[in-house]
Amino acid sequence: MNILALDLGTSSVRGLVLDADARPLPGALARRRVRLTVGDDGAGTLDARRYLACFVECLDELSAAGHLRGVELVATSAQWHSVLPLDAAGEPLGPVLTWLDTRPEPPAGVTGPADAAAFHQRTGAWWHRCYWSVRLPWLRDRAGSTVARFTGLVEYVFAELLTQAPMSVSQASGTGMLDLSTLGWDEEARALAGVEPGELPELAPAGWRGRLRPGPARRWPDLAGAGWATPVGDGAASNVGSGCVDAGHAAVTVGTSAAVRLLQRMPAHAPLPPLPHQLWRYRVDHDHVVTGAAYSSGGNLFAWANRELRLPSGAALDAALAQIPPGGGRPANVRFGGDRPPGRAPAGSGELRGLGFGTSSVEILAGLMAGLCELVADDLALLEHTVDRTVEVVLGGGAVAASPWWRQAFAARLAPRTVAHQRNPEIGATGAALLASGRVDDAVALGGIGRTDDHPSPTTSAGGGRPYPS
Numbered sequence: 001m002n003i004l005a006l007d008l009g010t011s012s013v014r015g016l017v018l019d020a021d022a023r024p025l026p027g028a029l030a031r032r033r034v035r036l037t038v039g040d041d042g043a044g045t046l047d048a049r050r051y052l053a054c055f056v057e058c059l060d061e062l063s064a065a066g067h068l069r070g071v072e073l074v075a076t077s078a079q080w081h082s083v084l085p086l087d088a089a090g091e092p093l094g095p096v097l098t099w100l101d102t103r104p105e106p107p108a109g110v111t112g113p114a115d116a117a118a119f120h121q122r123t124g125a126w127w128h129r130c131y132w133s134v135r136l137p138w139l140r141d142r143a144g145s146t147v148a149r150f151t152g153l154v155e156y157v158f159a160e161l162l163t164q165a166p167m168s169v170s171q172a173s174g175t176g177m178l179d180l181s182t183l184g185w186d187e188e189a190r191a192l193a194g195v196e197p198g199e200l201p202e203l204a205p206a207g208w209r210g211r212l213r214p215g216p217a218r219r220w221p222d223l224a225g226a227g228w229a230t231p232v233g234d235g236a237a238s239n240v241g242s243g244c245v246d247a248g249h250a251a252v253t254v255g256t257s258a259a260v261r262l263l264q265r266m267p268a269h270a271p272l273p274p275l276p277h278q279l280w281r282y283r284v285d286h287d288h289v290v291t292g293a294a295y296s297s298g299g300n301l302f303a304w305a306n307r308e309l310r311l312p313s314g315a316a317l318d319a320a321l322a323q324i325p326p327g328g329g330r331p332a333n334v335r336f337g338g339d340r341p342p343g344r345a346p347a348g349s350g351e352l353r354g355l356g357f358g359t360s361s362v363e364i365l366a367g368l369m370a371g372l373c374e375l376v377a378d379d380l381a382l383l384e385h386t387v388d389r390t391v392e393v394v395l396g397g398g399a400v401a402a403s404p405w406w407r408q409a410f411a412a413r414l415a416p417r418t419v420a421h422q423r424n425p426e427i428g429a430t431g432a433a434l435l436a437s438g439r440v441d442d443a444v445a446l447g448g449i450g451r452t453d454d455h456p457s458p459t460t461s462a463g464g465g466r467p468y469p470s
Contacts, residue, residue: 002070003437004062004226005429006055008078008154009234010036010098011256013051015058016426017067022433022442024426028067030058036098042338042347044100048084048092052157059220068222075229075436077237077428078154080174080282081130085139086156088148096153097135099257100296102338102347104129104138113188121272123189124173124180124281124289128341131176136193149199154231162210167201168230169268173283176341180283183268204230206268206286229436234428235294236284239263240435241427242396243443247387252376252410253427254298254399257340260376261292262383262391276382278342285435291386293379296337297350299399301368304336309361320362321405326412327373329366330354334375369406373413380414396422 003022007014017028032054037045062068081099084092097104106112112127113119125131132150140147151159151167152175158165172178177189177200185200210228211217217224235253239261244251252260266272266289275281281291305311312320335343336350352364384391393414400406400421411419424430434443 001072003433004068004071004074004223005426005433006074006076006078007234007426007429007432008055008076008157008231009256009428010034010046010079010100013054013058014426014429015062016429017062017071018430018433020437022430022437022439025067027065028062030061032057036100037095038100040348042102044098044102044337045095046082046098046153048096048153048156051096051153052160055157059223063220063222068220071222071226073229073433073436074223074226075429075432076154076231077234077432078152078171078231080171080233080235082153083132083135083139083175084151084153084156085143085147086149086151087145090159092156093143093145093147094139096156097139099130099294099340100337102129104135106134107137107141107194110192113192117277119186119188120277121275122179122181123176123186124275124291125176126280126342127192128176128344130341133177133189133192136195140194147199149201150195151201155201158210158228158231161212161216162228163213164210166204166208166230168204168208168232168285169283170230170232170236170285172201172203173281174233178283180281180289181269181272183283183286229432232284232432232435233282233290235259235261235292236263236282236288236290237428237431237435238396239290239431240284240440240443241424241429241431242394242422244394245440245443248389248391250380250383250391250393252380252393252395252400253397254372254395254406255397256298256300257294257296257337258298258372258376258397258399259292259294260380260383261290262387263288263290264387273386276386278379278382279386280341288440292383293375294340295334295372295375296340296347297334297368297372298397301334301336301372302365302399302403305361305365305368309364311361311365317362318404320360321366321403324363324366324405326405326409327370329363329368329370330359332364332367332371334368334371366405366409369403370409370413373409376410377413390417392418392420394420394422396424396427398425401425
């Protein structure tokens with residue numbers, strides 16, 4: 001049995017084919033970059049129709065090359081927090097709001113949950129601009145037409161292809177409106193959002209499998225009999241793909257953005273342990289949760305520095321960074337994109353300090369990298385308090401895969417903890433495949449974890465390419 005693993009991210013759409021043991025088949029990868037529209041006003045949006053077109057192009061490419069033959073299961077890692085208003089015909093009434101968008105504000109006169117602490121314990125989230133309880137009324141006011149219902153980006157894409165496209169409990173938890181214990185929409189969150197039950201997506205039961213509609217099945221006949229598993233939030237999938245599937249191992253993932261997370265088994269309807277105010281908690285599936293913190297900055301820090309600071313490239317950049325001690329560089333506040341919840345700093349809150357006429361662009365880059373390490377270290381300590389133990393850390397994601405210096409900076413800041421590096425660049429897709437095939441416990445045995453200082457950076461590889469991929 002082969003598995004088609006999809007990764008529906010903020011900066012790209014990817015599809016790759018894995019064997020039954022979640023190992024990539026040679027050459028069976030298709031990728032399309034997507035255009036994230038970012039504005040000085042805090043906007044962070046995607047065009048839903050164009051995103052769908054990129055997704056279709058990936059499937060067409062894999063199909064044309066014969067890579068979809070033998071695929072029996074489709075697994076998906078998808079961005080959390082996205083939301084899209086639809087009209088009665090299911091057409092978008094504007095762009096997709098992504099996690100990066102900091103514009104939504106609560107309606108005038110609405111004061112939030114009656115008991116903010118209890119709301120946080122039930123939903124794992126806060127009454128915050130990142131979540132649907134604030135986003136939906138804000139979007140409704142700006143839609144320009146009557147909103148029939150709201151959906152996430154992955155549900156919009158799947159609704160165009162499958163006979164049904166319910167929302168997984170994992171994706172629903174990312175809305176901040178799911179009761180994590182009962183696995184139903186939280187009534188107080190729904191009231192704050194000002195929506196009726198029919199305006200929210202249907203929730204998928206455990207074990208749900210989707211099927212292609214007749215038209216798409218004719219277009220991709222090799223997928224006509226495949227079962228489509230419910231999508232899992234990208235952070236949860238990355239934990240599994242990193243092999244961090246117990247309370248003793250935390251995943252630090254740096255792609256476009258970054259996060260630190262701890263996965264634990266907590267079946268539906270079982271009592272949930274107390275959640276510190278500074279941390280969120282989302283569902284992985286009906287049997288597991290992931291607890292952690294996220295940041296709007298990650299590989300996008302390098303992208304900004306590379307664009308604006310005229311950094312050296314390739315071996316020259318590696319050599320220049322090697323002259324700076326791990327964790328060195330100029331002090332920086334890396335909140336360029338604002339805070340992720342529960343913080344409320346707006347986009348444009350980043351700072352660079354200690355600059356002089358002798359400051360180099362590489363010193364600024366190193367300071368940005370070290371600044372993210374500091375944020376992660378603080379929240380990792382909070383996570384450890386929830387399990388009353390020191391954890392081991394596994395670094396993953398395209399940005400740290402491309403930078404030995406960044407891996408070493410994390411290892412230095414997180415010491416004396418053991419810090420390893422997951423070499424697999426497709427941890428989200430791999431994790432989604434393991435979840436869909438019911439093999440979460442096998443993630444630890446997959447291998448691919450090495451030292452934080454091994455492997456040359458892709459910036460030095462022949463053929464060039466974009467360094468520090470997301």
